[in-house]
Amino acid sequence: xxxxxxxxxxxxxxxxxxxxxxxxxxxxxxxxxxxxxxxxxxxxxxxxxxxxxxxxxxxxxxxxxxxxxxxxxxxxxxxxxxxxxxxxxxxxxxxxxxxxxxxxxxxxxxxxxxxxxxxxxxxxxxxxxxxxxxxxxxxxxxxxxxxxxxxxxxxxxxxxxxxxxxxxxxxxxxxxxxxxxxxxxxxx
Numbered sequence: 442x443x444x445x446x447x448x449x450x451x452x453x454x455x456x457x458x459x460x461x462x463x464x465x466x467x468x469x470x471x472x473x474x475x476x477x478x479x480x481x482x483x484x485x486x487x488x489x490x491x492x493x494x495x496x497x498x499x500x501x502x503x504x505x506x507x508x509x510x511x512x513x514x515x516x517x518x519x520x521x522x523x524x525x526x527x528x529x530x531x532x533x534x535x536x537x538x539x540x541x542x543x544x545x546x547x548x549x550x551x552x553x554x555x556x557x558x559x560x561x562x563x564x565x566x567x568x569x570x571x572x573x574x575x576x577x578x579x580x581x582x583x584x585x586x587x588x589x590x591x592x593x594x595x596x597x598x599x600x601x602x603x604x605x606x607x608x609x610x611x612x613x614x615x616x617x618x619x620x621x622x623x624x625x626x627x628x629x
Contacts, residue, residue, distance in 0.1 A: 450497050455480065457597040459488050460498060464594035467500045503593055506540075511556040513563055514585035519551040525576020526550055532574050538566055549581070 452460075455478065462474050471489065475482040492498045506514070521529050526544060530551060534542050541554035557563040571577065 450495055452497070452597065452599045454599055455484075456488060456492065456497075457599050459485060460492065460597045463489070463498065463500065467502075505591070506556040507588070511558055513557040513560065514588065515555050515557065515563060516583045516585065517551075517553040517555060518549040518581045518583075519553065519577055520579040521550040522576040522578060523550070529574050529576045536566075536570065538562075 458478055459474060462469055462477065471485045472482050475485045478485065489498075493500065519529075530542060530544060533539055533551070533553065536555075538555040538557060539553055540556060541552075543552045544550060545552050555566070557566065567580070567582075571580065
């Protein structure tokens, strides 16, 4: 059974288009999105509120760690006593250096991505703090020497086998608007 955080939420085409617009610019006004999508501004606002509440999306600023004082990206692959896996993951998730943490199958049990301000910072993390996490048996580290792609947007699907056509660019409705639709969009 999938965990609550891993369950997919059924999205419709409008949800997918709103998410795509926000991935392009998270500060885009709802009025602008409503005009672009030919729906009422209140519809867009309520959809965004629901997507945030259901943790489908988060809206925030993503700083480039290398431009705000971090010098090292590292990937840590951990072997953990399976009896301690959940507890170890919970404890690790609270460490500010870690920006991605996932449980895995295969050659290791936890996959961790972290940023450090210096090699000394990484050394302190590995020898003093990581060593206190119960169940960690072995850690293999790999340094990222150059970031080739850093993107946090994902192509949005709506429960169909293929993503809806045109989701790289948001589709506009074709044809004239009805009188009812004109009443729904303020300023139109």
